[in-house]
Amino acid sequence: MNKPARPAPKELxxxxxxxxxxxxxxxxxxxxxxxxxxxxxxxxxxEIYGVSRTVVRSALQALAHEQLVQIERHRxxxxxxxxxxxxxxxxxxxxxxxxxxxxxAALRAVPEDIERLRRHIEDEHAALAASDSGRAVRLSGLFxxxxxxxxxxxxxxxxxxxxxxxxxxxxxxxxxxESALCESHAHHALLEAIAANDAKQAEELMxxxxxxxxxxxxxxxxxxAPRSLKEALIGPG
Amino acid sequence: MNKPARPAPKELxxxxxxxxxxxxxxxxxxxxxxxxxxxxxxxxxxEIYGVSRTVVRSALQALAHEQLVQIERHRxxxxxxxxxxxxxxxxxxxxxxxxxxxxxAALRAVPEDIERLRRHIEDEHAALAASDSGRAVRLSGLFxxxxxxxxxxxxxxxxxxxxxxxxxxxxxxxxxxESALCESHAHHALLEAIAANDAKQAEELMxxxxxxxxxxxxxxxxxxAPRSLKEALIGPG
DNA sequence: GAACACAGTGTTGTATACAATAAGGATATA
DNA sequence: TATATCCTTATTGTATACAACACTGTGTTC
Numbered sequence: 418m419n420k421p422a423r424p425a426p427k428e429l430x431x432x433x434x435x436x437x438x439x440x441x442x443x444x445x446x447x448x449x450x451x452x453x454x455x456x457x458x459x460x461x462x463x464e465i466y467g468v469s470r471t472v473v474r475s476a477l478q479a480l481a482h483e484q485l486v487q488i489e490r491h492r493x494x495x496x497x498x499x500x501x502x503x504x505x506x507x508x509x510x511x512x513x514x515x516x517x518x519x520x521x522a523a524l525r526a527v528p529e530d531i532e533r534l535r536r537h538i539e540d541e542h543a544a545l546a547a548s549d550s551g552r553a554v555r556l557s558g559l560f561x562x563x564x565x566x567x568x569x570x571x572x573x574x575x576x577x578x579x580x581x582x583x584x585x586x587x588x589x590x591x592x593x594x595e596s597a598l599c600e601s602h603a604h605h606a607l608l609e610a611i612a613a614n615d616a617k618q619a620e621e622l623m624x625x626x627x628x629x630x631x632x633x634x635x636x637x638x639x640x641x642a643p644r645s646l647k648e649a650l651i652g653p654g
Numbered sequence: 655m656n657k658p659a660r661p662a663p664k665e666l667x668x669x670x671x672x673x674x675x676x677x678x679x680x681x682x683x684x685x686x687x688x689x690x691x692x693x694x695x696x697x698x699x700x701e702i703y704g705v706s707r708t709v710v711r712s713a714l715q716a717l718a719h720e721q722l723v724q725i726e727r728h729r730x731x732x733x734x735x736x737x738x739x740x741x742x743x744x745x746x747x748x749x750x751x752x753x754x755x756x757x758x759a760a761l762r763a764v765p766e767d768i769e770r771l772r773r774h775i776e777d778e779h780a781a782l783a784a785s786d787s788g789r790a791v792r793l794s795g796l797f798x799x800x801x802x803x804x805x806x807x808x809x810x811x812x813x814x815x816x817x818x819x820x821x822x823x824x825x826x827x828x829x830x831x832e833s834a835l836c837e838s839h840a841h842h843a844l845l846e847a848i849a850a851n852d853a854k855q856a857e858e859l860m861x862x863x864x865x866x867x868x869x870x871x872x873x874x875x876x877x878x879a880p881r882s883l884k885e886a887l888i889g890p891g
Numbered sequence: 892g893a894a895c896a897c898a899g900t901g902t903t904g905t906a907t908a909c910a911a912t913a914a915g916g917a918t919a920t921a
Numbered sequence: 922t923a924t925a926t927c928c929t930t931a932t933t934g935t936a937t938a939c940a941a942c943a944c945t946g947t948g949t950t951c
Contacts, residue, residue, distance in 0.1 A: 510810050707906085707907090
């Protein structure tokens with residue numbers, strides 16, 4: 418077993434200032450404080466963080482590369498609005514990648530991994546109890562990311578991270594109000610399978626969990642434009 | 655000599671200038687004209703392309719996001735040198751994703767897709783006949799990318815693109831001289847399966863092709879440092 | 892009254908200037 | 922001669938200035 422000896426809590430980004438701005442924006446998007454379509458003016462952000470447009474631009478370009486923001490030439494940066502097609506693609510990709518990582522994670526997990534996952538689930542419960550749905554979505558995503566980290570496949574984990582980031586936007590756009598946000602049960606079952614080193618079971622639970630998530634979205638063919646317009650109107654505030 | 659010579663107006667990126675620089679650097683890396691470890695000075699690149707450091711920095715950061723270059727704070731940008739571990743991860747990810755895209759491509763391919771693939775293979779032959787191994791590597795990668803495009807799954811296709819880009823670096827570092835670069839046979843078989851809409855066969859051929867590629871690399875455990883040092887010494891010139 | 896043209900304004904794209912840090916070399920000392 | 926320290930220099934990180942473009946509102950014309 419090759420010891421990577423590099424837990425890598427976060428990806429080491431090159432320039433600290435731009436990373437701070439990018440993380441701030443990313444968190445706001447994940448927690449649904451920034452709605453899809455929101456204009457992200459460079460001057461405005463720069464003033465908030467006390468940095469120049471140079472730094473802000475760097476951050477925005479990084480987020481654009483993850484497809485969290487869309488940059489239109491001479492028009493500016495906006496929080497991305499994934500299309501129905503992109504939404505479907507993102508979940509299909511997750512359904513391909515994540516069962517595999519759940520399998521590996523179940524084989525590799527050590528007690529401290531289990532402990533970390535358990536704490537995540539507790540936090541999710543707390544966020545749900547506090548009706549902080551933004552934070553709940555964020556934590557739910559982190560749970561999946563944590564599993565991919567345990568699988569010890571950084572490359573695939575990186576892909577999954579971007580997919581989960583985009584999923585956050587997809588949920589903001591297409592979540593069906595009528596379907597409850599009760600993932601913590603599925604997460605708990607997943608945790609048990611991983612704790613028991615039952616790889617087959619973990620893989621299958623992850624697959625069905627993702628299918629459930631996917632089907633809780635309203636991805637029927639229809640113009641997404643009116644919806645995004647509404648979002649844009651109530652979003653920026 | 656150093657004519658920027660814009661390659662193609664492929665994807666519409668946000669800022670044209672930085673995209674041109676990024677594409678030029680990326681092509682040079684793909685064709686092994688820039689060796690792993692080569693220092694990429696901002697002023698130097700800016701002078702070559704006739705743009706300011708602002709644009710160059712933007713391009714370098716984009717390439718860093720694809721992990722083609724590594725940026726070290728206050729030290730600069732260097733052509734990335736994937737570790738043994740990263741090399742293994744990249745090929746494991748390809749072995750997970752690409753058989754699936756080959757399957758889909760076989761189901762969806764229309765005659766003009768087949769024609770395009772056929773031309774690619776011809777170009778590969780021509781490059782090999784001309785002993786232009788850099789171009790051959792590049793074209794070989796493009797063949798795989800083309801298949802993922804036919805599969806019509808943009809999200810996964812994007813992942814595969816970055817994996818193939820990194821593969822180019824991995825080949826530059828770890829290719830075993832003794833193993834021949836005779837992929838065009840495998841590519842031809844793949845093309846036939848796709849043309850016949852034989853999805854199962856295409857999937858299996860892709861899988862075995864990737865395994866062959868993987869095993870043609872020298873990924874044994876050993877200090878990669880001396881090798882990269884040598885590369886660095888003869889690289890920049 | 893409607894449609895078009897045009898200029899004003901604000902935002903982004905790029906270049907340049909300045910600040911901060913790291914690498915390399917020279918000098919002095921043991 | 923080896924080593925350590927300081928200084929020089931080159932390169933990157935960030936801020937600011939200027940240029941180019943897009944949007945909006947007003948005025949004119951039919």
